[in-house]
Amino acid sequence: MKTIKSKLIAIFVLIFAIIVATNIFAIINFNTLQSSINNILKSNFDSVLYAQNMAIAIERQDSYELAMMFEENEENVQGVYYENQKEFIKWLEEAQGNITEPGEDIIVNELTSNYKAYTGKYNEFELLVNNNQTIGAKDYYYREIFPLFEDIKQGCRDLVDVNQKKMIILKNNSEVIAQRASTISLIVSSLAIVIILIFMFYLINKIVKPVRGLITKTREISERNYSQLLNISGKDEIAELSKEFNIMAAKLRQYDLLNINQLMKEKQKIETIVESISDGIIVTGAENRILFVNKAAEKIFNISELDVIKKHFTEVIKNDDLFVYITDIKSEKDALPAKEYLDIKIKRKGATNYYRAISRAITNLEGESIGVVTLLQDITKLKEIDEMKSEFIFSVYHELRTPITSVIMATELLEKEISGKVNKKQKGMLEIILEDGNRLKNLINDTLDLSRLESKKSELEIQPNILSRIIESVLKMFEIQIKEQEIKIIKTIPETFPMVKADFGKISQVLANLISNSINYRYQSKKLIIRIKASQKDGKVVVSVNDNGRGIAEEDQKRIFERFVRIKSEEAQDSKIGSGLGLAICKNIIKNHGGNIWVESKLTKGSTFYFTLDIADNNN
Amino acid sequence: MSNKILVVDDEKNIRTTLSTYLESSGFDVVLASDGEEALKKIKEDDFLLILLDIKMRGLSGIQVLEEMRKLGFKNNVVMMTAYGTIENAVESMKLGALDFLSKPFTLEGLKNVVNNSINRQKIDDDNNAGEK
Numbered sequence: 001m002k003t004i005k006s007k008l009i010a011i012f013v014l015i016f017a018i019i020v021a022t023n024i025f026a027i028i029n030f031n032t033l034q035s036s037i038n039n040i041l042k043s044n045f046d047s048v049l050y051a052q053n054m055a056i057a058i059e060r061q062d063s064y065e066l067a068m069m070f071e072e073n074e075e076n077v078q079g080v081y082y083e084n085q086k087e088f089i090k091w092l093e094e095a096q097g098n099i100t101e102p103g104e105d106i107i108v109n110e111l112t113s114n115y116k117a118y119t120g121k122y123n124e125f126e127l128l129v130n131n132n133q134t135i136g137a138k139d140y141y142y143r144e145i146f147p148l149f150e151d152i153k154q155g156c157r158d159l160v161d162v163n164q165k166k167m168i169i170l171k172n173n174s175e176v177i178a179q180r181a182s183t184i185s186l187i188v189s190s191l192a193i194v195i196i197l198i199f200m201f202y203l204i205n206k207i208v209k210p211v212r213g214l215i216t217k218t219r220e221i222s223e224r225n226y227s228q229l230l231n232i233s234g235k236d237e238i239a240e241l242s243k244e245f246n247i248m249a250a251k252l253r254q255y256d257l258l259n260i261n262q263l264m265k266e267k268q269k270i271e272t273i274v275e276s277i278s279d280g281i282i283v284t285g286a287e288n289r290i291l292f293v294n295k296a297a298e299k300i301f302n303i304s305e306l307d308v309i310k311k312h313f314t315e316v317i318k319n320d321d322l323f324v325y326i327t328d329i330k331s332e333k334d335a336l337p338a339k340e341y342l343d344i345k346i347k348r349k350g351a352t353n354y355y356r357a358i359s360r361a362i363t364n365l366e367g368e369s370i371g372v373v374t375l376l377q378d379i380t381k382l383k384e385i386d387e388m389k390s391e392f393i394f395s396v397y398h399e400l401r402t403p404i405t406s407v408i409m410a411t412e413l414l415e416k417e418i419s420g421k422v423n424k425k426q427k428g429m430l431e432i433i434l435e436d437g438n439r440l441k442n443l444i445n446d447t448l449d450l451s452r453l454e455s456k457k458s459e460l461e462i463q464p465n466i467l468s469r470i471i472e473s474v475l476k477m478f479e480i481q482i483k484e485q486e487i488k489i490i491k492t493i494p495e496t497f498p499m500v501k502a503d504f505g506k507i508s509q510v511l512a513n514l515i516s517n518s519i520n521y522r523y524q525s526k527k528l529i530i531r532i533k534a535s536q537k538d539g540k541v542v543v544s545v546n547d548n549g550r551g552i553a554e555e556d557q558k559r560i561f562e563r564f565v566r567i568k569s570e571e572a573q574d575s576k577i578g579s580g581l582g583l584a585i586c587k588n589i590i591k592n593h594g595g596n597i598w599v600e601s602k603l604t605k606g607s608t609f610y611f612t613l614d615i616a617d618n619n620n
Numbered sequence: 621m622s623n624k625i626l627v628v629d630d631e632k633n634i635r636t637t638l639s640t641y642l643e644s645s646g647f648d649v650v651l652a653s654d655g656e657e658a659l660k661k662i663k664e665d666d667f668l669l670i671l672l673d674i675k676m677r678g679l680s681g682i683q684v685l686e687e688m689r690k691l692g693f694k695n696n697v698v699m700m701t702a703y704g705t706i707e708n709a710v711e712s713m714k715l716g717a718l719d720f721l722s723k724p725f726t727l728e729g730l731k732n733v734v735n736n737s738i739n740r741q742k743i744d745d746d747n748n749a750g751e752k
Contacts, residue, residue, distance in 0.1 A: 401702055405724035406633035412727040413637060418644040441724045
């Protein structure tokens with residue numbers, strides 16, 4: 001397999017081989033140089049040495065011969081001649097064995113033959129000297145021996161010359177070889193470097209190029225572009241990686257498709273469900289833009305989802321109450337709890353439909369609300385039935401008024417003995433009829449009041465009013481009771497207090513109701529203190545009526561504003577005459593004023609009822 | 621001065637109780653059970669006070685009031701209204717009714733309204749007499 005590993009190994013082997021080759025080449029060159037220098041040192045230098053030694057030996061022999069001729073009786077020194085003869089022959093033999101240069105053998109041969117002749121002549125000369133033929137010897141020497149001596153010396157010089165010449169040539173040669181060796185080494189090294197560089201670039205490219213491709217494709221994959229696969233060429237690790245990469249991309253694509261399919265299926269399922277719900281559904285986002293409306297909602301508001309998506313709620317649905325409700329729900333966490341639902345009225349093509357909007361905030365993991373889901377239930381039928389019921393109750397109670405009037409009046413006429421005397425027992429019975437007749441009358445009045453308030457049939461006359469005047473007028477109604485029962489009234493209203501938006505009569509009714517509750521649920525044994533206080537908070541007026549009466553148990557506190565709820569108390573005066581609708585009426589009146597009513601109470605300690613009213617603008 | 625009070629109501633029991641009380645208080649009481657009869661009685665007699673129910677079969681109390689004013693009868697009228705139908709009461713006040721009684725009412729309420737009306741009538745009469 002042509003793997004990157006093998007490629008790398010090949011490259012390194014190649015580099016190694018080139019380095020080894022250049023080194024070997026350099027070594028060979030060096031060796032050549034070395035051997036040529038050795039040659040100079042060895043054979044030529046030896047020959048020079050031999051020639052010089054021979055020259056010395058022959059000089060000594062010659063000196064001895066001269067001494068023989070001119071100094072007599074010196075036999076002792078005869079050994080010198082033979083000693084030097086031996087020396088000469090020794091060096092000559094060496095020279096004979098060390099013939100290296102052309103012409104050297106001729107010189108040596110001539111030397112050999114000359115020396116042979118020389119030794120022969122010496123023997124003749126020695127004879128002449130020994131026979132004391134001095135003149136003959138001298139003559140013989142100059143004639144025969146001296147020219148030979150000269151020849152031999154010349155031969156020795158020739159030998160030196162030949163070898164010295166060669167040494168110079170060799171020296172020059174070795175210089176040339178060294179030069180050549182360094183040049184070749186340089187070329188070879190340069191070549192090696194170039195080849196290595198080329199291979200390296202080639203290999204790096206070979207490795208990097210597919211990696212680049214991988215990087216690009218990986219980036220595309222991360223952007224979910226699975227369509228482009230990598231071109232696979234070669235059989236190295238990169239190619240293998242590319243192959244695996246392609247497989248991975250394919251799998252990812254499949255997985256993605258599978259996921260998308262599943263999601264689509266789920267989405268369709270949910271959409272089908274949501275669309276088929278008969279209640280309208282509207283989803284709004286963080287900026288109150290519409291994210292979704294279902295078919296039912298489209299119908300309700302006569303809109304089309306495509307047109308309204310991403311538009312602001314108020315652009316699409318012109319219902320301020322609903323918008324305020326939705327924004328209240330969204331900001332519920334950090335504000336007051338919003339209403340559980342909101343009933344809205346929508347007029348369309350002449351028909352009026354009623355819907356109950358129930359909104360819930362959508363929160364993210366941090367608990368921040370990021371939108372609102374609003375469900376719109378069609379309560380038109382319910383509303384109609386409810387209205388029919390109210391209408392029915394209203395008319396029933398309406399019809400009860402006339403008979404109860406005659407019952408009460410007739411009873412009163414009897415009881416007051418206007419139409420003749422009655423005995424004590426009869427009077428007692430009449431009192432019972434009268435008492436329950438009055439109770440019935442109150443019940444009828446309160447019920448009619450309440451149903452009118454609930455159906456908003458009784459239009460409020462909301463005007464700027466001075467709160468303390470309303471309070472005064474109510475207290476006047478209780479004047480007699482306050483005096484008779486020694487009730488203490490403490491009224492706290494700041495001197496400069498804004499006017500309130502109120503229906504004088506209705507708010508009077510509320511206050512009267514609260515005060516009479518305080519009186520009815522008082523402790524008979526304790527002096528009743530009623531504190532009426534007004535203050536301003538959050539741009540609203542808060543009125544409170546506080547007493548030191550029996551108080552209301554916590555479980556009853558929520559119920560007391562409902563219809564027909566009366567706190568059972570044996571001592572309570574009201575249990576005999578109240579309708580149980582008083583606080584329900586109060587709640588409706590305050591609600592119709594756009595305010596709030598609530599109670600804070602502790603059993604046996606007393607109660608405080610609060611209600612809020614809007615401040616009247618100065619220019620109103 | 622007439623001491624007669626006309627009670628107009630289509631409810632027999634109301635008529636009876638009212639007349640019982642008013643007679644015991646020393647008034648002469650004439651009864652009418654509907655608007656037609658009431659107008660007839662008004663034409664026939666002079667009444668100190670007329671107690672007129674608004675809601676009746678046939679002519680309503682308001683129509684009777686309108687009619688008698690048209691005919692020039694300036695008798696004092698107290699309207700009897702069903703509880704809570706203040707609008708009607710206000711309407712009738714515009715037509716010159718003196719006061720109204722809200723049903724269901726008590727003897728106490730009736731007494732007050734009747735006495736007030738008669739007192740006002742007297743004051744008016746005195747003033748008129750004084751002018752003359």
